[in-house]
Amino acid sequence: EDKVVQSPLSLVVHEGDTVTLNCSYEVTNFRSLLWYKQEKKAPTFLFMLTSSGIEKKSGRLSSILDKKELFSILNITATQTGDSAVYLCAVEARGNYGGSQGNLIFGKGTKLSVKP
């Protein structure tokens, strides 16, 4: 059965700290891994990773994928209170059905709290 496991489930840090969020997966026919930030109603897209070893960066956030070891990490440097959110990892598996899209499997998320 396909699964995505995120760790830790929750994390409390202080402003200025650097955090690393983990996402491991077991998925048949891996296509891509996606990171989302969930603050209010709908998760906000952060990164999509398809290739191993290529770091994607956006400001203080960065992410990398290891397709051999089947995991990804999301790093946040110099954390701010505005980074407090639930961070979701999702893996898209290739589907034979419908052509270009497959199944999307979500992890349970990591709840990050950044204290002033």
Place this chain on the structure above:
Amino acid sequence: DVKVTQSSRYLVKRTGEKVFLECVQDMDHENMFWYRQDPGLGLRLIYFSYDVKMKEKGDIPEGYSVSREKKERFSLILESASTNQTSMYLCASSLRGWYQETQYFGPGTRLLVL
């Protein structure tokens, strides 16, 4: 462990057909959500509900309606399916509130409209 189930994993419908997507959660959650996921666009919120018989439009409600007659069940309805509604539909639920409350997602329904 929270379980969110969706009635179908795959559906094929024809243009103009009425389509029902069902979602059931077993943890007595107040909030339920319907999203669609398309390549390059991330998750987009269609509708959400914070209580029985209550609903609010999300970011892309056009062409969709919803029904929440019971707390555990949230239905998404496509009154007249169109090809641009071919997508992956994801249902989610959360206990209460909005901010930082974990949403639990179902397995998704892959809809193909011909």
